[in-house]
Amino acid sequence: MTFRVLLVCMGNICRSPTAEGVLRHFIKINNLGDKVEVDSAGTHGYHVGEAPDSRTQRAAAVRGYNLSQLRARKVARQDLDYFDLILAMDKSNFDNLQRMAAPEQQERIKLFMEYARNFDDDEVPDPYYGLGHGFDLVLDMVEDASLGLVDEIKQKLGRA
Template identity: 90%
Template sequence: MTYRVLLVCMGNICRSPTAEGVLRYFIKINNLGEIVEVDSAGTHGYHVGEVPDSRTQRAASARGYNLSQLRARKVARQDLDYFDLILAMDKSNLDNLRRMATPEQQQRIRLFMDYAKNFDDDEVPDPYYGLGHGFDLVLDMVEDASLGLIDEIKKELRRT
């Protein structure tokens, strides 16, 4: 059994690649690499093929996450069939994904912060236009939600 997770923001250069890098790290340390596949994408194609934003990479690197191999891509219709769980960073991107999805695909689409345990926020704020401190907040939120998601995946695996 493989569990496939897609993390989605607008341009796929800040929040969703951060979430991908952090989640990949937690998958590895929890020995779930053979079971969980993770990817990220954007609802808009502004940055297709680009590496994550340099500020995102710096903040992630300071915590030991390497995002340099990631490249931005746009969500494709086939992603909605391929991935078991599609997690949006905010409500705007959630709405964009829901508009793309068929009725059968709707239950796969949720907010990433639904898995957070220490943050009450529904959305991971977009740090792109803000000051540098926003990238650390994004990391805090993404780490929290990633740990919660790992816990849920482990529960699901115990049930099967």
């Protein structure tokens, strides 16, 4: 059985690719790579086919995450069936996903920060229009939530 996780922000060039890269790293070091599939997408198609924002890539690289191979894509309806867990970076994208989803798909959609242990925030802030330090904050939040998510996945898969 493969557990599939989709991480979603608006354009899929800052927050969700960061989360994809970080989560993939933690999945790998926890030896779950053969059991967990991770992808990311955006609710809007502004940047389809583009690599993550250069500022996002630089901030991630400082911490050892390589996002250069990722490419932005837009959430497709079939994603709502395919993925076991669909995690929105903020409430706006959560609402967009809920509107797309059929009633039986609703329970798969959650806020990514529900898995955080050290942050009380519900949302990962969008650093796109902000100053450079926002990218480090995004990484701090994403690392925290990813660790919590990996623990939950290990429990689901019976490998606590």
